[in-house]
Amino acid sequence: AQKVTQAQTEISVVEKEDVTLDCVYETRDTTYYLFWYKQPPSGELVFLIRRNSFDEQNEISGRYSWNFQKSTSSFNFTITASQVVDSAVYFCALSDTGTASKLTFGTGTRLQVTL
């Protein structure tokens, strides 16, 4: 069975601070995909990144960066110089690589960025 753990329920930071959201996963599959989604107060799920299990290169996209460590089964997400618009719930998710594989979500981390 697959499991995703986001131990941080809620994080509050002041604008311009850096913040890291933790994600730890469990799976018996040798190949899998990891995802991060953002859910702003409006409710939609916004895709941020997909990472294949055989690609451990870290990725940077603007103020966002992701650190994938297969050895510790972690896929952490860092926002640099946070902004108020980053306030949202962030979900880490996992799927296998089979056809029509469902996503297993973590419980989410609510990020509050204040001025």
Added chain:
Amino acid sequence: AAGVIQSPRHLIKEKRETATLKCYPIPRHDTVYWYQQGPGQDPQFLISFYEKMQSDKGSIPDRFSAQQFSDYHSELNMSSLELGDSALYFCASSLGAKTNGYTFGSGTRLTVV
């Protein structure tokens, strides 16, 4: 670019009524997934269809049924609604054989009163 379309966006029903949620996937996407997200919860997988056949089933109540039609759109039918069915219902689509990413619709917010 075309996205996943869900209708309606909001729905209010009374207990014991029936609701039908619709999902129109991205063109050429052959797989549809339904998720239920209760207040303050993470999205929970309900059911999926690949090429119009049920592919996988999660924690979907027996009161719910779903299907994917010949044009690949999908409908989630919910009967004998209960207060606990109040949630945000997401549909997502993908190309089944390639888990490139799941594109989610904006969701249908169902309120049962």
